[in-house]
Amino acid sequence: MKAEMLKIDQRTTRAMNRRLILNLLRREGSLSRVEIAEITGLSRATVTFVVNDLIAENYLVEGETVRGAGGRRPIPLAINYAGHLAIGIKMNVGSLECILTDLSTEAISTVTVNFLDPSPESVLDAAETAIRHLMTAAPTDAGAVTGIGFSMPGTIDVENGICIKSHRFFWDNVPFADMLYKRVQVPVWMEDDTIAFALAHHLFGLGRQYNTFGALAIGVGIGCAAVSNGVVLRGGHGQAGKLGHTMHKLNGALCECGRKGCLQAYYAEPVIVERWRTEKGLGPQHDRFSMRDAALQGEPLAKAILREAGENIGIHLAAFVDIVDPEVIVVGGEAVCFGDLLFGPMREALDVYCYSRPPAILPDERDNFWSSGAAALATQRLFNFEKGPGSQQGDSSIA
Ligand SMILES: [Zn+2]
The missing domain is CATH 3.30.420.40 (ATPase, nucleotide binding domain)
Known part of the structure; x- marks a missing residue:
């Protein structure tokens, strides 16, 4: 029994040391064995042992040793992405x-x-x-x-x-x-x-340098996620951050969840584009990019709908900000294409509704987010x- 416990202990320690070293290299890019030992507090022997395993499994690569004026520099190690x-x-x-x-x-x-x-x-x-x-x-x-x-x-x-x-x-x-x-x-x-x-932003993206940040997605739905002290919050029932289903207007528009009046029934990306199309009498070939271009050219209706959406999402987001206290908020989803037409009013709403100074909003403009x-x-x-x-x-x- 004792021997079995010891085995489990050793396995856990080994996994934790690997995680420690990999996460350090993920954040810092490249470090030598000596630097890893200094930063983590692990012994040099442990670092060498773990690093050798990771190299053998192709998870780490060794860089070129540079011979500088001061002699041979230590070999840098990096994650073999x-x-x-x-x-x-x-x-x-x-x-x-x-x-x-x-x-x-x-x-x-x-x-x-x-x-x-x-x-x-x-x-x-x-x-x-x-x-x-x-x-x-x-x-x-x-x-x-x-x-x-x-x-x-x-x-x-x-x-x-x-x-x-x-x-x-x-x-x-x-x-x-x-x-x-x-x-x-x-x-x-x-x-x-x-x-x-x-999670993607926490590991490799715009949230990488922050311990606590928020992610907001505005697409077919509206969702929020919080990374707090390096951990993604899922909540007690896997329902943390369902900002799109926050009540916006009691007995209002029907939401996909079956309730009436959820925020996303008003301001999800397809809803705002559809509202613009309907009020302008336009066909389905006019998509979010047409709406953005119209707003950029100063069309009052497109601008007003985007302003209203930005403001109202911002008002609900302010509650999230006051509870989570994020350093920044990363925003993704199809609505990112509207840029400051949407984010400008959202920032203004955060300024008014947040107790503390609101975090910066960082849009993720990649295609494959x-x-x-x-x-x-x-x-x-x-x-x-x-x-x-x-x-x-x-x-x-x-x-
Ligand atoms: Zn809903």
Whole structure:
């Protein structure tokens, strides 16, 4: 019994040391063994032991030793982001947006696959097609795909890879991570799409330098996520940050969740564009970019709707800011294309409604923010010591 406990202890210590060193290198870029020992407080022998393991597994690479005037400098070490691959899948209405990335969620190849209906079986077929396609696009010298991240709007049981509820896709208790794993034999992690987006920014993006920050997504829905002291908050029921379902107007417009008056029933991206189209009598070919261009050219209606949306989202966001006290707020989602037409009024509302000085709003303007967020779920296993369905599917991660 004692020997068994000791074994578990050693395994945990080993995993924690690996996590410590990998996270340090993720933040700092490149450091020598001596510097790692100094910063972490680990002994040089421990650092050498852990680092040698990580190099053998292709997770770390050694840089060139430089011979300077003062003699030989220590060998720098860095994370070998190119040495392993991840796949991210974001579930949209009617299609899956999929991406093959290296470990830093840098895009290698992308594909969008449509599904006929949102039933789990149809979505599984589409996901399998996308995964097989992306695997053929992998560079020959890159390592294997270490994991697949699947993100969708909803309440997700992250531990077990189950979608407890998604109003948009009519899913109830679907163990999708396990279903997809059985098809492709690669560990699958699932997460709410806004949380996945926050996680990607926490690990490699605009939130990397901050201990506490907020992520706001304005797309088909509106969602918020908080990273507090380095940890993503999911809440007691996986429902933290559902800002889009905050009550905006009692008995107001019908929301996809079945309630009347939720914030996103007024100001989600498709809703504001549709309102502009309807009031202008325009057809469906006029999309968010047409609306943005019209507003930029000074069209009063487009400008007024965007101002109203920015202000009202800002008012609800102010409560989030006062509770979480984030250093910055990263914003993603399709509505990012509206830029300061939306963010200007949002900042003004935060100025008025926040108790403390409001945080800076940092828009993420990449094309692949959703699917890269999903890919980050797979690489998160490297840096975190969290359990997931993947842990029962063979220990291909190093946590
Ligand atoms: Zn709602």
